[in-house]
Amino acid sequence: MNTATLYAEFADHLRGLGALDQVAGLLNWDQETQMPPKGSAQRAEQCAAVARAAHALATAPRLAELVGLLEGADLDPAQAVNVAEAGRISRRATRVPAELAAELARASALAQTVWQTARESNSFADFAPVLERVVSLKREQARCLVEGSETPYEALLAEYEPGMTEAELSGMFGRMRPKLTLLAERIAGSGWRMPRFTGAFARAGQLALSRRLCDVFGFDGQAGRLDLAVHPSSSGSGGDVRITTRVNEYDPRECAYATIHELGHAVYEQGLDPAQALLPVGMSASMAVHESQSRLFENQLGRGRAFCEWLCPAFGAQFGATGVDMPETFYAAVNLVEPGFIRTEADEVHYNLHIMLRYDLERELIAGTLDVADLEAAWNARFLADFGVEVPEPRLGALQDVHWSAGLFGYFPTYALGNVYAAELNVALRAALPGLDRMLASGDVWPVVEWLRANIHRKGRLLPPAKLIAEACGRAPSEAALLDYLGRKYGALYTL
Known part of the structure; x- marks a missing residue:
């Protein structure tokens, strides 16, 4: 044969x-x-x-x-x-x-x-x-x-980020944690009080804005759909991609940015090579690469000053007065930094600290050094140590994420690694598209989608994750780009 x-x-x-x-x-x-x-x-x-x-x-x-x-x-x-x-x-x-x-x-x-x-x-x-x-x-x-020298946790991690080790992740997180904590402390001590959204924001209006965001970020509505769920998510590929979002009628940021986040996942899945559909090479490179797409859309683009020039009037057209009716105040409001309980609503400065908490706890659960019976107390103690706030109720603590109930142990660290990759992609995008801010200010995200499609999406699993990012960005990825981006952005916002 x-x-x-x-x-x-x-x-x-x-x-x-x-x-x-x-x-x-x-x-x-x-x-x-x-x-x-x-x-x-x-x-x-x-x-x-x-x-x-x-x-x-x-x-x-x-x-x-x-x-x-x-x-x-x-x-x-x-x-x-x-x-x-x-x-x-x-x-x-x-x-x-x-x-x-x-x-x-x-x-x-x-x-x-x-x-x-x-x-x-x-x-x-x-x-x-x-x-x-x-x-x-x-x-x-x-x-x-478990194979060779793998730890049990690494054996599960390999499902989401093949080749990644606990030592690499722990080393990266160990370098990031003190710098993120120091930045958060400096912001808290700055004395700045950021503007906030005020009023009530109807569910129907938030969903209408979410559907408009689908169009802006290049989501093909004939190849996917948007629905409500308890926890935002994305699933499917090619011609059938499903995303979900959720609504908080007193904080419209939650729905808007959950939608933008999931659109990063969805547009990636819609951009994979159709000739390789259902085959491994026609699938995403890894979950960290996947998260780099969603975090790039949500943060560097969606929470950027330029895109807020488009999003602010879009909010006004949908809801009327919001309490932050000028692009500058809108930009400040969507980048408010304060310790919060919910990971998916966390600001960029605190977000990776949420991930590190979960990473450490789930490693202990798999290693058997932490029992489920002690998980809630361990979560609350760690949250108090990391964020300086006591968790008042389980839904704001150990009950907030769907991942462990779904058996997704090893998934959480890919969010933080995705943030690292997203920061590198942001640098590369700005070099490749000199007029990027002008495009974003007019609500034109399609040039970004085209660049990602050529450099990330269509390549599927042709390259290992870190090599794929390195090829797209012209250098090996590290946490330095993320820490530099956060320092510059929030240093300017809070006049540090």
């Missing part, structure tokens, strides 16, 4: 695996947005069935055989990446028993429903038993996946 025929069979097998992954995403999206409350038990079984089917495809002897036959064959770069990625997927899946994969999917689906209810009732005790089950299963999965 010639290489072309072998590769065609191989690609068809992989597309089936990619399609099942998207089915799992759709089940999760439906659970967050449409599923009736009594559907959780059935949904858990559906998720388990899909996980079992995906595991069977990933561990099929024929896939491993095809990978062996194609390794070293005369393949183009995209085909070679698909073969290498299929080998990695197959090896990882083979280490995890099929029933464990199915039970993880089942337990996570049930846990998400319990998390939503516990969050509404503000009771961590209601959530703890199901979280304990998820953590136990993730520990078991990590033990199965």
